[in-house]
Amino acid sequence: MIAQVVKHKVSMSIHLKPIVLLMAIFIFFWGCDYARMSEQESIRPYETSIPEMQEGTIPIKGGLQVLREMDTEDLTNPLPFNQTSFDLGKEAYGYFCVMCHGPKGDGNGTVGQSFYPLPANLMSSDVLDQADGELFYTISFGMGRMPPLAYTATEEDRWAIIHYIRSLARVSE
Numbered sequence: 239m240i241a242q243v244v245k246h247k248v249s250m251s252i253h254l255k256p257i258v259l260l261m262a263i264f265i266f267f268w269g270c271d272y273a274r275m276s277e278q279e280s281i282r283p284y285e286t287s288i289p290e291m292q293e294g295t296i297p298i299k300g301g302l303q304v305l306r307e308m309d310t311e312d313l314t315n316p317l318p319f320n321q322t323s324f325d326l327g328k329e330a331y332g333y334f335c336v337m338c339h340g341p342k343g344d345g346n347g348t349v350g351q352s353f354y355p356l357p358a359n360l361m362s363s364d365v366l367d368q369a370d371g372e373l374f375y376t377i378s379f380g381m382g383r384m385p386p387l388a389y390t391a392t393e394e395d396r397w398a399i400i401h402y403i404r405s406l407a408r409v410s411e
């Protein structure tokens with residue numbers, strides 16, 4: 239009799255095993271409901287596909303590639319030098335340059351000291367003798383250890399910074 243009960247129990251657990259296994263598999267895949275994940279609001283904007291472009295298409299206005307291929311002589315500062323552009327340049331310099339080139343523009347920024355070569359002294363004639371367009375190009379696309387800032391600072395900020403650097407030099411004269 240006892241043996242019979244034990245046998246019954248054993249056979250029960252054998253029957254249960256596949257059910258438990260099936261449940262485990264079900265719960266596992268229920269957890270990875272990929273279809274529902276793709277329905278989230280957050281990924282929708284990235285799903286829009288841009289229209290197919292013909293091979294060799296390049297932007298004719300505004301694109302960085304256009305700027306990269308320009309002659310620096312054709313680049314002139316579009317901003318007039320006035321209080322507004324000075325203020326903008328000062329603020330932007332504080333965001334994008336001061337840590338390397340220092341508050342006086344002499345290349346003594348705290349982060350900059352770990353660079354080799356050291357950040358340029360922006361008050362030196364090597365820098366100041368360059369035309370605005372050349373400086374704009376270097377600031378935009380970098381040079382050696384100098385990082386390209388076209389991707390971080392807006393075009394307006396970069397031009398205003400040049401006004402600011404020149405006025406710093408006039409003050410330190």
Ligand code: HEC
Pocket residue numbers: 331334335336337338339349350353354355356357358360364365373376377381382383384385387391399
């Ligand atoms: C991460 C540090 C760093 C930041 C941020 C940085 N610079 Fe520089 N910069 C350098 C270094 C380093 C050099 C020297 C590069 C070399 O000689 O290889 C340099 C060189 C220069 C030069 C000299 C180019 C030449 O023709 O000799 C100019 C101009 C300049 N930086 C302007 C700026 C301006 C303006 C900003 C802010 C918009 C800026 N830099 C932000 C590190 C930095």
